Amino acid sequence: DAKTTQPNSMESNEEEPVHLPCNHSTISGTDYIHWYRQLPSQGPEYVIHGLTSNVNNRMASLAIAEDRKSSTLILHRATLRDAAVYYCILGTGNQFYFGTGTSLTVIP
């Protein structure tokens, strides 16, 4: 159901950039790519989303491959508060399929 593949875990040093990859080889032309994160004991939190072009917001950047079969979430300077599970989700129908996500550990 998830339709996306992400590494189970990644580590980053504090204040360094983090690149979180996601593969979505079965993406259709109208699927948006969404990224959410979930801190411990909290609800999922929106990070960023896009369709074809790269996107930037105050939290992160989203780089989408030209064939749209993969994308990368970029946190420009990881902080301890960025430690969370990051989910790459394809918007399909009126629901989200969450995979297991990438657990990001930020090392001080």
Next chain:
Amino acid sequence: EPEVTQTPSHQVTQMGQEVILRCVPISNHLYFYWYRQILGQKVEFLVSFYNNEISEKSEIFDDQFSVERPDGSNFTLKIRSTKLEDSAMYFCASSAYRGDTDTQYFGPGTRLTVL
């Protein structure tokens, strides 16, 4: 900043009892959702709701579950006869437009414990 709120934060109930989980979506949003997350597992979609009717539901959302928007602000999830396996975090979400193209804003969740 507007946010989705949920009550109660924690609900403990006996197996077989009915529970109602409440959510107040963001006020100008039109699409509403329930998800659940069993401890240590992934977030699972339950149901989406638009224009006072269910638009999509998952296999999890069987006859024991129902949703309602009883007034202009609340969105509820009812479980008629709870089972042990219903113990989970339940998240409500809302979006202004269709969820696949728009941002879904999630509430903090209700932890349901069925004894």
